[in-house]
Amino acid sequence: MSDDPILSVDDVxxxxxxxxxxxxxxxxxxxxxxxxxxxxxxxxLVGESGSGKTTLARAINGLQEISAGSITFEGGRIDRLGxxxxxxxxxxxxxxxxxxxxxxxxxxxxxxxxxxxxxxHGSDGRDLRAETERLLSLVGLPANFASRYPHQLSxxxxxRVGVAxxxxxxxxLVIADEPTAGLDVSVQGEVLNLxxxxxxRLGLAMVIITHNLHVVHHVADRTAVMxxxxxxxxxxxxxxFSAPCHPYTAxxxxxxxxxxxxxxxxxxxxxxxxxxxxxxxSGCEFHTRCPWAQETCKTVPPPPGDVTCHFPLxxxxxxxxxxxxx
Amino acid sequence: MTxxxxxxxxVWFSTEDGPLHALKDVTFDIPERxxxxxxxxxxCGKSTLINAILGLLADNGEIRNGEILFEGQSDLTKLTxxxxxxxxxxxxxxVFQDPMGALNPVLSVGEQMINIQYRSGQSKAEKAARAxxxxxxxxxxxxxxxxxxxxxxxxxxxxxxxAIAMSxxxxxxLLIADEPTTALDATxxxxxxxxxQDLQEQIGCSVMFISHHxxxxxxxxxxxVVMYAxxxxxxGTVRDVFHxxxxxxxxxxxxxxxxxxxxxxxxLPTIPGEIPDLRHRPEGCVFAPRCLERHPxxxxxxxxxxxxxxxxxxxxxxxxxxxxxxxx
Ligand SMILES: Nc1ncnc2c1ncn2[C@@H]1O[C@H](COP(=O)(O)OP(=O)(O)OP(=O)(O)O)[C@@H](O)[C@H]1O
Ligand SMILES: Nc1ncnc2c1ncn2[C@@H]1O[C@H](COP(=O)(O)OP(=O)(O)OP(=O)(O)O)[C@@H](O)[C@H]1O
Ligand SMILES: [Mg+2]
Ligand SMILES: [Mg+2]
Numbered sequence: 248m249s250d251d252p253i254l255s256v257d258d259v260x261x262x263x264x265x266x267x268x269x270x271x272x273x274x275x276x277x278x279x280x281x282x283x284x285x286x287x288x289x290x291x292l293v294g295e296s297g298s299g300k301t302t303l304a305r306a307i308n309g310l311q312e313i314s315a316g317s318i319t320f321e322g323g324r325i326d327r328l329g330x331x332x333x334x335x336x337x338x339x340x341x342x343x344x345x346x347x348x349x350x351x352x353x354x355x356x357x358x359x360x361x362x363x364x365x366x367x368h369g370s371d372g373r374d375l376r377a378e379t380e381r382l383l384s385l386v387g388l389p390a391n392f393a394s395r396y397p398h399q400l401s402x403x404x405x406x407r408v409g410v411a412x413x414x415x416x417x418x419x420l421v422i423a424d425e426p427t428a429g430l431d432v433s434v435q436g437e438v439l440n441l442x443x444x445x446x447x448r449l450g451l452a453m454v455i456i457t458h459n460l461h462v463v464h465h466v467a468d469r470t471a472v473m474x475x476x477x478x479x480x481x482x483x484x485x486x487x488f489s490a491p492c493h494p495y496t497a498x499x500x501x502x503x504x505x506x507x508x509x510x511x512x513x514x515x516x517x518x519x520x521x522x523x524x525x526x527x528x529s530g531c532e533f534h535t536r537c538p539w540a541q542e543t544c545k546t547v548p549p550p551p552g553d554v555t556c557h558f559p560l561x562x563x564x565x566x567x568x569x570x571x572x573x
Numbered sequence: 574m575t576x577x578x579x580x581x582x583x584v585w586f587s588t589e590d591g592p593l594h595a596l597k598d599v600t601f602d603i604p605e606r607x608x609x610x611x612x613x614x615x616x617c618g619k620s621t622l623i624n625a626i627l628g629l630l631a632d633n634g635e636i637r638n639g640e641i642l643f644e645g646q647s648d649l650t651k652l653t654x655x656x657x658x659x660x661x662x663x664x665x666x667x668v669f670q671d672p673m674g675a676l677n678p679v680l681s682v683g684e685q686m687i688n689i690q691y692r693s694g695q696s697k698a699e700k701a702a703r704a705x706x707x708x709x710x711x712x713x714x715x716x717x718x719x720x721x722x723x724x725x726x727x728x729x730x731x732x733x734x735x736a737i738a739m740s741x742x743x744x745x746x747l748l749i750a751d752e753p754t755t756a757l758d759a760t761x762x763x764x765x766x767x768x769x770q771d772l773q774e775q776i777g778c779s780v781m782f783i784s785h786h787x788x789x790x791x792x793x794x795x796x797x798v799v800m801y802a803x804x805x806x807x808x809g810t811v812r813d814v815f816h817x818x819x820x821x822x823x824x825x826x827x828x829x830x831x832x833x834x835x836x837x838x839x840x841l842p843t844i845p846g847e848i849p850d851l852r853h854r855p856e857g858c859v860f861a862p863r864c865l866e867r868h869p870x871x872x873x874x875x876x877x878x879x880x881x882x883x884x885x886x887x888x889x890x891x892x893x894x895x896x897x898x899x900x901x
Contacts, residue, residue, distance in 0.1 A: 263726075296730025296758050297714075345729050345756070348671055389850060394589055398631065402670050402752070403615020403785075425729070428755040429670070431614040431785045432829040436841035443839050458730075458758050459786075461831040465838055485837065502759035504766070504788030506830050508811045517760055521714040 251322070252283035253420055253452050254307070254340075259316035259326075261302050265525070274524035276302040278476035279316065286419070287450040291463045291484065293499070294473030295521075300456045301345055303473075304422050307454070308342045309333045321419065338368045341413040345424040345456075347405040351397040357383070357408055358393030364415040382411040387437050402429040410438055414445060420452045427462060439466055460503045464488050472496045475522065475532050481553045490562040492554040494537045497564070515566055531557060538566030574645055576747050576779035577603040577626070582639030584618070584625050584803075593851045595621045596803045599639070600877070603747065608773060608780040610790040610811065612826070613800030616848060619783045620670055621803075623749055625650075627667060628657040644746065663692060666740040668733075670751035670783075675736045676724040682708075683720025686739055707738035710768060712761065729756035737765065741772055748773075749781045754789060762786075766793045787830050791815055799823045802849050802859040805877070809884030819886040822860045858888065866890060 261277040277299040284290045292300045305311035307318055309328060318326040325336055341364075344350035351360055361382045362375045370378075380390050386407040397405055406429050413421055421442065427435040439462065445451040457463060463470055464484060471481040472495065480493040491497040498515040505512075517536045522528050528535045534544040539558060549555040584596035596618045603609045611619050624630045626641055626649060641649040643665070649657070661667070669675045677685055686704035687697060695703070701720065708716035711734040713727075724732055733756045740748060750769075754762045766789060773780055784790055790797055790811065797814050799807040799822065807820040818824045822844075827833070829842045846863035849855060855862065857872040864871065870889045878891040 265726075294758060296734075296756060296761050297728040298758075301728060346671070387847065389847065391590060391850075399586075399588070401616040401620060406615075425756065429615065429752060429785065431612075432787065432826060432831065433842075433844040434615055435785070436829055436831070436843040440840055440843065458756065458762070459831075460759055461788075461834075465831050465834065465841060499759050502763045503832075504759070504763060504786065504792045506787035506791045506815065506827065506832050508791045508815050510791070514763065519712050519764065521712055523715045525715060525718075 250285060252319075253286050253321055254284040254454070255319040256283070256303075256307065257281050257317045257319070259303070259306060259318060260314045261299070261306050261311055262314040272525065275314075275476050276524070277306065277313075280471075280473070280476075280478050281316075282471055282478070282481065284420070284452050284454060286452050287446055288469070289446065289453045289455060289467050291467035291470040292454065292456045292473060293458070293460065293463055293470060294479075295475075295495075295499075296458075297521075298473040299476040300473055301424055304342065304424050304454065304456060308340065308422055309336070310342075334368075338364075338416050339418055340420040340422065341416065341418040343409050343413045343421065343423040343426050345428075347402060347409050347429065348397055348400075351405060351408060353397050355396075356393060357388075357395050357397075357400070360397075360408055361393075361411040361415060364412060368416060378415070382415055385414070385441060386411045387434060403431065403434060406430055407434070407438070410441070414441075417445075417449060418451070419449075420454070422454045422456075424456045425458070426455065427457065427459065435462070442466075460488075460500060472499065475524065475527065477532070477555070479533065479555050490560075492559040493533075493556045494539050494560060495533050497560055498538075531555070538568065539564075574605050575602050575642070576605050576644060577781070578640075578642040578645075579622075579626070580640050580642075582622075582625060582641065583637045584621055584630065585635050585637055586631070587633045587635075588852070591852045594803065594854055595634070595851060596625065597854070599800075599803070599805055601798045601805055601808055603779045603781055604796075605779055606773070606777055607796060608770070608782055608794045610794035610797040611781065611783045611800060612785065612787065612790055612797060614802075614826075614848060615785070617800045618803040619800060620751055622800075623667065623751055623781075623783070626749065627661055627665065628652065628654070662689065662745075663743050664745055665747045665749065666743050666745040668736045668740045668748075668750040668753045675739075676732060678724050681721055681723055682727075682735055686720070686735075686742065689739060690742065703742065704738075707742050708735065711735070711738045712764065713738075730758065730761065733757060734761075734765070737769075741776070744776045745778055747779050747781065749783075751783045752785065753782075754784065754786065762789065763792075769793065787815075787827065788832055799826070802854075803851060804859055804887065806860065806888070807886040809880070813881065813884040817880075817884075819880050819884070819891050820860075820888045821864045821866050821890070823886075825865075860888075 258279050260279050262273045306313050358379045467484045470484045471478045474495050480496045498517050501515045530546045531544040531549045534540040549557050580600045582599040586593040636650050687700045690700045705716045713719050794811050797811045801822045807823045825844045858875045861867050861871040875887045877885045877887045879885050
């Protein structure tokens with residue numbers, strides 16, 4: 248397998264117009280992020296709700312126009328392609344959407360839905376009935392589900408139909424936005440094992456967006472943490488989980504709920520006030536909520552790099568107030 | 574007093590290939606001022622249960638049997654459409670599984686949040702102020718200007734939080750929340766758990782909380798109901814069920830949680846086998862075909878057995894092991 252990245256995202260920005268005619272302005276949903284994914288690699292995007300993960304995923308898939316930067320897939324630029332030019336790309340790069348039921352058209356049966364990719368991209372002589380059965384069984388749904396409509400599915404069953412559609416064409420890259428939200432832990436395991444199997448057999452690369460940090464810990468080779476449209480930390484998953492360097496990463500990992508009713512958590516709590524994209528904080532954009540913030544942080548933007556923080560944390564660091572409270 | 578008492582509830586869907594028995598003899602209570610979690614495999618009937626309670630079953634769905642007592646008086650299965658409408662919202666409010674579907678795409682968030690206060694008798698400005706206050710509670714940035722924005726301009730997690738804010742505005746007696754934290758990051762998820770706990774105490778309501786996230790259940794809920802294939806297989810306090818699970822399905826479910834895998838692993842544990850076809854339920858235990866502890870007794874219909882006061886499991890192994898414990 249080559250070491251060339253299959254996907255390269257360079258300094259990508261996405262801006263949204265906001266406000267009425269009188270007060271027109273724009274916000275940056277994604278404010279300049281860069282990362283690469285190699286064949287067979289799983290890259291996780293985690294971070295605050297509203298930090299731009301879905302927007303970034305949609306930009307990579309060509310569903311959202313970017314306002315700056317570039318996106319390269321299998322050696323070619325794809326960020327300025329039209330609908331027609333994007334079509335062959337979509338065969339190689341598929342997307343699993345965050346909203347499982349909403350992304351399935353209500354008037355198509357499950358059978359039509361899972362074989363739709365073949366109707367769009369050509370079936371290469373495949374027997375569609377056999378394919379339907381194969382795909383449904385891959386995602387753990389009985390064959391008789393082929394005649395059902397989306398509203399007759401549970402949330403998790405709809406999610407599995409989304410997985411089947413995404414892998415139908417044996418893509419080289421899957422972008423999965425919350426692929427296991429709404430699935431019980433056993434089915435979640437099945438879906439992730441299935442994706443892992445494709446990774447091992449076919450070198451499938453994956454960008455996975457999830458709030459489930461336990462999942463990230465097990466499946467992702469590398470992870471990036473987003474805050475207000477930027478990466479605040481990026482690196483090997485294992486290293487990051489055992490010693491987060493950015494205070495936001497540390498807070499996020501410490502919050503993770505554990506399945507033990509008697510667990511006493513030692514959490515780093517952040518102030519509730521989430522900054523507005525309309526008036527981004529000065530200096531380090533996390534300073535308004537950072538328990539470790541110093542004077543410098545309020546005015547000087549942090550240096551660029553894998554950890555965008557003036558004062559990266561030492562392993563096991565605790566917030567100053569907590570320290571003195573002990 | 575018990576806020577909600579479900580007993581012997583059976584729900585059927587008619588489908589192209591025959592009737593489907595989606596809920597079978599479902600029985601459990603939601604006591605006053607308690608937070609009860611519902612867990613189970615996807616497709617086991619959790620959303621169907623909610624829809625049955627709210628009188629919102631799909632056209633092809635039907636309650637054949639059973640009772641749903643609300644506040645000890647009204648049997649929700651017998652109320653008229655009108656009476657049910659009066660309860661939904663002010664007395665029983667819901668955060669639905671799909672946050673995108675819960676919000677009307679063509680109305681601004683402000684309009685929707687003001688509309689649902691139609692009974693309050695306050696001025697529009699007061700209603701707007703209340704809406705802003707709720708949005709701040711669930712941590713929506715720029716709460717004031719958020720009122721003028723439309724649902725598609727918010728992220729998945731923001732929509733989910735807006736839905737939570739809307740459901741709590743009415744100070745209901747019972748809040749039903751179907752996976753309300755799936756799109757929230759861990760810090761917000763924890764903040765939402767705390768917010769729900771606070772509001773639940775303040776308002777004094779009961780909560781029925783559906784989630785696949787066992788960590789969230791452990792942290793938020795006092796009681797838990799475990800469902801499999803449309804049946805309640807185990808129920809009790811969260812402590813009892815998480816520390817001493819008695820139904821083999823509960824045990825396997827807890828084992829599959831990646832949070833319990835301390836060593837990093839690419840291959841996650843699963844429960845081998847398939848969910849049963851709900852159109853042809855097995856005669857004996859529904860979990861038997863996938864159960865590692867299966868024995869001849871499992872071929873007969875199972876009834877619920879008490880493990881300890883307030884802790885019950887629908888598995889014939891329960892009594893046996895209890896009996897063995899006594900004789901040993
Ligand atoms: N069409 C749009 N118009 C205006 N703003 C938008 C639009 N789509 C998204 N945004 C804003 O861009 C930001 C990023 O949203 P995005 O959906 O990418 O977040 P996310 O990281 O996926 O969050 P979540 O984890 O909650 O799904 C949010 O502040 C959101 O309100
Ligand atoms: N309108 C319908 N017609 C036929 N079958 C249905 C209908 N609605 C739901 N079902 C079936 O009933 C069962 C229970 O569905 P339900 O949506 O209640 O599951 P759930 O426990 O909420 O699952 P999830 O965790 O995946 O959301 C599923 O097998 C589903 O396919
Ligand atoms: Mg998103
Ligand atoms: Mg459901």
